[in-house]
Amino acid sequence: MFNTTPKNDxxxxxxxxxxxxxxxREVLMKYLFHWPLFFISLTMCIALAAVYLKITQPVxxxxxxxxxxxxxxxxxxxxxxxxxxELDLTSPNKAVDTEMEVLKSRSLITTLVSxxxxxxxxxxxxxxxxxxxxxxSPVKINFSRTDEKIESKKILVYIKNDKTFFITEKADxxxxxxxxxxxxxxxxxxxxEKTPFYKDYVGKAIVISFKDFERTVSDYQKGIEIALLNxxxxxxxxxxxxxxxxxxxxxxxxxxxxxxxATFAEKNRVTASTLNFIDSRLATISKELSEVExxxxxxxxxxxxxxxxxxxxxxxxxxxxNDTKLNDVKVKLNVIEGxxxxxxxxxxxxxxxxxxxxxxxxxxxxxxxxxxxETNKARLLxxxxxxxxxxxxxxxxxxxxxxxxxxxxxxxxxxxxxxxxKLEIFEEGxxxxxxxxxxxxxxxxxxxxxxxxxxxxxxxxxxxxxxxxLSYASTLADARVIDAAYAGPVxxxxxxxxxxxxxxxxxxxxxxxxxARSLFxxxxxxxxxxxxxxxxxxxxxxxxxxxxxxxxxxxxxxxGIIEEFRYLRxxxxxxxxxxxxxxxxxxxxxVTGEGKSFIASNLALSLAKSGRRVALLDLxxxxxxxxxxxxxxxxxxxxxxxxxxxxxxxxxxxxSEMHYGLDxxxxxxxxxxxxxELIEKVELEILMNRLKQNYDDIVIYAPPIRLAADALILxxxxxxxxxxxxxxxxxxxxxxxxNSLQKSFTQTGxxxxxxxxxxxxxxxxxxxxxxxxxxxxxxxxxxxxxAFFKRF
Numbered sequence: 001m002f003n004t005t006p007k008n009d010x011x012x013x014x015x016x017x018x019x020x021x022x023x024x025r026e027v028l029m030k031y032l033f034h035w036p037l038f039f040i041s042l043t044m045c046i047a048l049a050a051v052y053l054k055i056t057q058p059v060x061x062x063x064x065x066x067x068x069x070x071x072x073x074x075x076x077x078x079x080x081x082x083x084x085x086e087l088d089l090t091s092p093n094k095a096v097d098t099e100m101e102v103l104k105s106r107s108l109i110t111t112l113v114s115x116x117x118x119x120x121x122x123x124x125x126x127x128x129x130x131x132x133x134x135x136x137s138p139v140k141i142n143f144s145r146t147d148e149k150i151e152s153k154k155i156l157v158y159i160k161n162d163k164t165f166f167i168t169e170k171a172d173x174x175x176x177x178x179x180x181x182x183x184x185x186x187x188x189x190x191x192x193e194k195t196p197f198y199k200d201y202v203g204k205a206i207v208i209s210f211k212d213f214e215r216t217v218s219d220y221q222k223g224i225e226i227a228l229l230n231x232x233x234x235x236x237x238x239x240x241x242x243x244x245x246x247x248x249x250x251x252x253x254x255x256x257x258x259x260x261x262a263t264f265a266e267k268n269r270v271t272a273s274t275l276n277f278i279d280s281r282l283a284t285i286s287k288e289l290s291e292v293e294x295x296x297x298x299x300x301x302x303x304x305x306x307x308x309x310x311x312x313x314x315x316x317x318x319x320x321x322n323d324t325k326l327n328d329v330k331v332k333l334n335v336i337e338g339x340x341x342x343x344x345x346x347x348x349x350x351x352x353x354x355x356x357x358x359x360x361x362x363x364x365x366x367x368x369x370x371x372x373x374e375t376n377k378a379r380l381l382x383x384x385x386x387x388x389x390x391x392x393x394x395x396x397x398x399x400x401x402x403x404x405x406x407x408x409x410x411x412x413x414x415x416x417x418x419x420x421x422k423l424e425i426f427e428e429g430x431x432x433x434x435x436x437x438x439x440x441x442x443x444x445x446x447x448x449x450x451x452x453x454x455x456x457x458x459x460x461x462x463x464x465x466x467x468x469x470l471s472y473a474s475t476l477a478d479a480r481v482i483d484a485a486y487a488g489p490v491x492x493x494x495x496x497x498x499x500x501x502x503x504x505x506x507x508x509x510x511x512x513x514x515x516a517r518s519l520f521x522x523x524x525x526x527x528x529x530x531x532x533x534x535x536x537x538x539x540x541x542x543x544x545x546x547x548x549x550x551x552x553x554x555x556x557x558x559x560g561i562i563e564e565f566r567y568l569r570x571x572x573x574x575x576x577x578x579x580x581x582x583x584x585x586x587x588x589x590x591v592t593g594e595g596k597s598f599i600a601s602n603l604a605l606s607l608a609k610s611g612r613r614v615a616l617l618d619l620x621x622x623x624x625x626x627x628x629x630x631x632x633x634x635x636x637x638x639x640x641x642x643x644x645x646x647x648x649x650x651x652x653x654x655x656s657e658m659h660y661g662l663d664x665x666x667x668x669x670x671x672x673x674x675x676x677e678l679i680e681k682v683e684l685e686i687l688m689n690r691l692k693q694n695y696d697d698i699v700i701y702a703p704p705i706r707l708a709a710d711a712l713i714l715x716x717x718x719x720x721x722x723x724x725x726x727x728x729x730x731x732x733x734x735x736x737x738x739n740s741l742q743k744s745f746t747q748t749g750x751x752x753x754x755x756x757x758x759x760x761x762x763x764x765x766x767x768x769x770x771x772x773x774x775x776x777x778x779x780x781x782x783x784x785x786x787a788f789f790k791r792f
Contacts, residue, residue, distance in 0.1 A: 033756070034514060042506035049502035052493065057132075059492045062248030064238045064485040065229060066256055068099050096234040098376050099479075100226045103236070103259055105383045109221050111258050116250060117141075119216040125156065125205040134247040138201035139165070139179075139192050141208060146188040151212040153187055158205040159198060224255070235482065245487040252485035260479055266379070271468060278465045282458065289454040296447045316445045319430040320452070326423040327453050329416050332358060336413050339367065343402050343409075363408050370401045524730045527752055533735035536723065536742070536750050539575075540568040542599065544727070544754035550598050550629055553605040554658060565606040568751065572603075572697075575720055575747055582692025584719035587751075588702040588711040590734040594726035595753035596701060601629050604699040608661035612696040615653070618667040619710060620703040621675035627666040630656050638668025642687065643678045649690060663695070675703075679713050688717055706737060712744055721745040726753040 031038075102108070113119055122137035123130045138159060147153075156168040166174040169186060177183055179194050187210065225239040238255070242248030335358055358364065377394050384390060524530060527538050542564050545552065552558040553565060576583040587600045604616040617639070618626040624634050632654055641647045656662040678684075691698050700719065702711040711721075723738055741748055 031511065031514065034510065037510045037514075038507060041510045042503070045502040045506035045509070046499070049498050053495060053498055056493050057243045058490040059241050059243050060245050060248060061488045061491045062240045062242055062245070062252055062485055063483070063488060064252040064256065064481070065483045066236055066238075067480040067482055068096050068234045068236055069479070095372075095376070096228060096236065098379070100228070100236060102262070102379065103226050103238070103255065104221055104224060106217060106221065107383055108255065108258055108262065109217050109224075112251065112255050113213065113217050113220060115258075116247075116254060118220065118247075118251070119211045119213045121209045121211070123207045123209065125207050130207070132244040132247070133206060134244050135250065136197050136246075138195055138198035138206065139208075140195055141190050141192050143188050143190045144182070145190075146213075147186060150187050150210045151215075152210070154207055154209045155185075155187065156205055156207055157192070159201050159203070161202060162194070162198070165192065220251070224251075238485075241491055249485035249487060256479065256481060263479065270375070274468055275465065278461055278468065282461050282465065285454055285458045285461065289451065289458055292447065292451040292454055296444070296451055299444055299447055316448075319427070319445065320449050322423055322426045322430055323449050324453065326420065326427060329420045329423060331457075333413065333416050333420065336409050336416065339363075339405070340409055340413075343405050358412070360408070360412060363405065363412065366401055366405050366408065370398065370405065373398050373401065522731050522733065523728045524725055524732055524735070524752075525727060526756060529732060530725055530735060530750060530752060533732060534738050534750065536738055536748050539571045539722065539749035539751055540564060541752040541755035542568070542595075544756065551601055551605065551658065553602050553609065562606070565602050568603060569606045569610060571749075572607075572720065572722075575749070576697075581696055582698065583696065584688075584692070584698045584700065584717055585722060586700045586702055586711060586714055586717075586719035586745075587722045587724060588705045589724040589726070590706045590730055590737065591704050592707070594704075594724050594729055596704075596724045597625055597629065599722070599724055599751055599753060600699055600701040601626065604697075605656075605658055605662055607697045607699070608656075608659045611661070613661050613663075613694070614697045614699065615663050615665060615691050615695040616656075617665045617691070617698060617700045619679065619700055619714065621667050621678055621710070622670075622703060622708070624667045624669060626664065626701055630654070630658065630664045632664065632666050635669055636666060638666035639684075639687070640668035640670070640678060642668075643681050643683045645683070649687065652687075676709055676713065679710050705741070706734065715744040718746060721748040723748065723750050724753055725750055727755055729754070 117140075120141065122133040122139075124133060139157060153169075156166075156174075158166040158168070158174065160166060160176070162179075164176055164178050166176050167183070167185070168174045177192070180191060182189060182191055223240055227237050227239070229235040229237045238252050240248050240252055242251070373394055377391065377398070380390065380394075518525075527541060530538055543561055545558060545561055547558075549555075553562055556562075572583075572585055576585075585603070587596050587603075589596050600616065604614050608614040616626065618624070619639060620626075621640055624638065627634055627636065627638075636654070637647045638652065642649065642652045652665055654664045654666065656664050688698070700714065702714060705711040705723075715721075721741060723741065725735070725738075738748075738750070
């Protein structure tokens with residue numbers, strides 16, 4: 001090993017270190033080298049973004065909001081003094097969450113898609129930028145039968161005049177039809193009608209396309225978003241994204257309309273059921289009351305009764321009051337038994353019994369809650385299978401509520417039965433008193449008492465019927481529209497976002513490509529990798545250049561590169577400091593194509609220009625490569641012919657025309673003998689001894705050491721070994737092999753070829769050496785193209 005720290009006496013082209021700290025400028029310069037790749041990527045991505053923004057149809061966010069009447073708070077309705085407050089027992093209560101599910105129910109969405117024909121698209125006949133004609137189509141198609149495979153089919157309708165039109169389906173065959181006439185084709189049986197907009201499309205065509213009906217329903221179920229806007233008030237927001245603003249607004253407005261219609265229908269169904277129940281009870285009580293009145297009339301006429309004594313009046317009033325209480329208890333017991341029978345029944349559609357006369361608010365509240373739960377369950381059963389897990393909490397609440405009601409009514413029933421027993425005892429006492437009154441009057445009092453009870457019950461039911469009839473006739477909507485459907489700004493495409501994505505993609509794609517290529521690149525990139533993988537010192541780095549002439553020492557345009565060869569020359573002389581004459585420098589590499597010939601030729605010429613006698617010896621006997629660099633014919637004899645004894649030593653040396661101090665010894669033309677066997681001949685030692693006597697420096701160009709053993713054989717001449725490593729050519733795995741060369745060579749070093757410029761090198765080569773007055777060499781289009789292509 002030897003010290004690689006350059007002396008102050010020599011020009012420092014590079015300082016070698018293994019500083020692995022992050023250097024932003026170096027990273028930036030590394031990627032700026034590939035600016036054409038970034039430029040093309042950015043240009044393409046921005047162009048694609050512009051085309052996307054041009055052809056993409058904008059999508060709008062359509063919104064609407066409505067206030068749903070919340071009837072869950074039964075006690076508030078009771079305290080409000082509403083004349084219809086008791087109707088809460090016969091009309092279903094509404095929960096906002098439930099109504100939100102109803103709004104998105106498949107039955108409503110199916111009606112929506114069917115009525116608005118959302119599964120049919122009417123579009124203008126344009127190749128680019130087709131316009132959706134929803135709400136302004138010149139024709140409307142009505143199907144009486146659709147084909148099962150109508151999905152994705154299209155027809156072209158050309159309007160000829162106000163009576164006829166053409167339809168083109170397949171094979172571009174147009175068939176003429178008349179408006180409002182039934183047509184049968186591959187899409188089904190249908191009629192096409194004119195709309196008020198047809199006059200604008202006479203002589204024009206539109207495209208009608210079809211989608212699967214059920215899939216369209218499912219898409220709208222997913223596409224319509226319903227959310228509670230305010231937890232403190234039952235305000236619901238509806239949101240839909242659509243490329244056609246008018247269609248989106250029509251969808252939300254019509255959905256609210258059919259929801260209100262469905263709510264009216266459900267409300268009227270429940271109210272009608274209650275009216276039917278009251279009518280049946282009125283008919284029964286009216287019949288009973290008529291019979292009692294006839295009996296009273298017959299009794300009085302048969303016994304000619306006209307007046308009642310004061311005593312009998314007192315007895316009658318007391319007995320009547322007692323009977324009223326007793327009848328009231330019996331009515332309540334009857335109601336309780338009806339409730340008990342309803343609770344024990346599992347029928348979901350059985351009418352809810354009336355709780356008229358029951359003053360227990362707890363029981364009334366539980367009956368109302370039970371009615372609400374079973375109504376909600378019946379509504380959900382219309383759109384959801386009964387085995388759906390959503391019914392588990394509802395069934396559990398119903399069961400718990402029925403158990404609580406049974407306990408409550410058992411207590412009430414026991415109280416009523418005790419009251420009834422007491423009132424019956426009182427009744428027996430009154431009867432005993434009344435028995436003192438003449439039988440005719442006693443019988444008349446009994447008939448009159450029954451008449452009054454029946455009459456009071458009849459009037460009560462008649463009053464309730466009128467109240468419920470008012471609700472039945474009401475047309476007030478339960479859902480109040482706060483904001484009708486309106487279209488907001490364009491949701492997509494977002495121009496700024498698309499351009500930002502294009503910018504990021506334009507920068508990110510080449511950056512990712514370069515990073516990926518760097519991660520999977522197994523080639524040497526810079527001296528840092530060489531210093532990390534080997535123990536040999538890096539003597540010099542030669543920058544990459546583009547030229548069709550390998551000898552650049554005599555070209556002032558390459559002053560920066562020439563200075564690097566001067567630095568290499570200085571380092572070599574420093575390493576040969578103890579040798580005055582016959583200094584041998586051997587150049588080899590791992591494989592071919594790493595620039596040995598370029599380094600050897602220019603190094604030898606640089607040594608000669610420093611006033612030394614230099615011999616450039618080509619010992620790559622497998623190919624005569626260096627001869628072409630110095631305009632030596634390929635059939636000129638060389639080392640091979642000398643080693644085989646065909647020519648004398650004096651005929652071997654060729655004077656270089658590039659400098660008087662440089663002599664070139666070509667390898668000669670091919671031989672039947674193996675190159676390694678020729679190098680091992682004693683004639684090579686004779687040649688080397690003569691060269692050491694006559695030249696200051698001998699630069700040997702040897703074949704790749706991994707491919708041939710020639711360089712190892714030459715180690716016996718104790719040369720300075722310069723191992724050439726080329727950036728982006730030499731594999732990193734090959735560097736470990738270089739360490740083993742220390743066993744064969746006493747002095748070794750590495751020369752990096754095609755190195756990328758480090759920070760400051762460009763200024764050193766371009767600013768320090770202005771190259772004024774020198775023409776840039778013409779390297780040809782092919783080399784220019786490949787040099788530029790390397791930036792990719």
